[in-house]
Amino acid sequence: MVCEMNETEFEKLLSLYGADISVWPVDRQHKAHDFASTKVGKQLLKAEEGLVALFATTYAIGHEHIEDRNVNAFLARLSDIPKKYVQQKTRPSRLLDTFRKTLMPFEINVSPIMLMTHAAGFFIVLGMGLMVGFYGAIDSVIFNEQTIPTEIDISDTWFNTAETLSLNPENFEE
Amino acid sequence: MSQEVKNLSDEALVLHVKAGDEHAFRALALRHGARYRALAFRFLGDMAVAEDLVQEGFVKLWTSADRFDATKAKFTTWFHRVIVNKCLDEKRKRHLIPLPEGYDVEDGRPSAEEQLGMSAAHRKIMAGLAVLSDREKTAVTLSYFDGLSNKDAADVMLLNVKAYESLLVRARTKMRQNLMADKETLLSALG
Numbered sequence: 001m002v003c004e005m006n007e008t009e010f011e012k013l014l015s016l017y018g019a020d021i022s023v024w025p026v027d028r029q030h031k032a033h034d035f036a037s038t039k040v041g042k043q044l045l046k047a048e049e050g051l052v053a054l055f056a057t058t059y060a061i062g063h064e065h066i067e068d069r070n071v072n073a074f075l076a077r078l079s080d081i082p083k084k085y086v087q088q089k090t091r092p093s094r095l096l097d098t099f100r101k102t103l104m105p106f107e108i109n110v111s112p113i114m115l116m117t118h119a120a121g122f123f124i125v126l127g128m129g130l131m132v133g134f135y136g137a138i139d140s141v142i143f144n145e146q147t148i149p150t151e152i153d154i155s156d157t158w159f160n161t162a163e164t165l166s167l168n169p170e171n172f173e174e
Numbered sequence: 175m176s177q178e179v180k181n182l183s184d185e186a187l188v189l190h191v192k193a194g195d196e197h198a199f200r201a202l203a204l205r206h207g208a209r210y211r212a213l214a215f216r217f218l219g220d221m222a223v224a225e226d227l228v229q230e231g232f233v234k235l236w237t238s239a240d241r242f243d244a245t246k247a248k249f250t251t252w253f254h255r256v257i258v259n260k261c262l263d264e265k266r267k268r269h270l271i272p273l274p275e276g277y278d279v280e281d282g283r284p285s286a287e288e289q290l291g292m293s294a295a296h297r298k299i300m301a302g303l304a305v306l307s308d309r310e311k312t313a314v315t316l317s318y319f320d321g322l323s324n325k326d327a328a329d330v331m332l333l334n335v336k337a338y339e340s341l342l343v344r345a346r347t348k349m350r351q352n353l354m355a356d357k358e359t360l361l362s363a364l365g
Binding site for chain 2: 011012014015016043044047048050051054055070071074075077078079081082083085086087088
């Protein structure tokens with residue numbers, strides 16, 4: 001018999017949907033039935049039924065050992081844990097804690113969402129400032145048809161001594 | 175133990191445990207202790223080691239309950255992951271432990287299987303699991319023996335559901351082939 005479904009595909013569908021071919025994808029059911037009638041198909045279906053039965057047995061046993069005689073002793077040991085062990089509270093590292101207290105000496109409860117909103121606001125304003133600085137710097141203004149530089153060059157007085165400055169008559173008002 | 179504590183959800187109990195409530199811890203231990211003991215036993219096949227390991231997990235739960243974040247996962251998903259990881263670590267460790275001198279002296283004590291009167295079916299399934307990789311074995315154990323949904327089991331294994339289902343399909347295929355091979359061996363032995 002010519003069969004378009006191969007063993008690999010049959011096995012995959014068997015693992016996905018189980019041995020009941022009627023619940024397999026409709027477009028594959030016809031070919032699956034064809035393959036199921038072959039020797040390999042029959043073996044695979046039988047093995048799948050065995051596997052399902054095995055899982056069912058094991059699952060029916062459930063947590064199969066919970067009723068054995070030692071389980072109560074085990075649960076009693078677990079119940080005694082709080083008597084034997086001290087609870088630890090996780091604390092931030094000392095260094096981080098000191099750093100935080102230095103930056104923010106008062107206690108403040110900020111939710112993560114609020115913190116993220118503030119951070120986003122900060123970066124937006126920072127970005128806008130940078131953009132304005134980069135594209136919008138004004139070098140000069142036109143006043144009375146004259147171009148006046150907006151920057152004041154004070155570099156010519158950087159190396160003057162106090163004496164030079166005080167002896168310069170221009171520094172004195174009439 | 176008060177009825178009030180018994181009726182609380184696992185996640186609510188952990189919140190109480192964080193606050194140092196011993197009753198809440200006992201409620202959690204009694205609710206889930208046996209289940210995790212069975213889970214660890216399935217992985218390790220040694221009840222004494224399984225009990226030690228689960229006890230260690232519960233000690234950690236008591237001493238460091240702060241580490242559990244109820245907003246991120248269900249308690250059982252988180253604790254399953256803790257126990258499964260501990261089991262896998264234990265199995266890896268076992269491969270590294272050198273055998274002591276004179277180890278070949280036969281241990282006359284009954285095995286865990288004998289002690290627990292393990293059924294033939296269970297022995298068969300343990301043999302079937304032996305052919306699987308650790309990840310496949312974990313998937314089969316979580317889905318078929320522990321009864322977790324695919325979603326919960328995928329969360330335990332930190333996989334998406336699709337990847338988890340592929341893992342399960344591979345595991346089932348291997349187990350089925352192993353069953354078929356066993357049957358053929360038996361039939362050929364019988365002539």
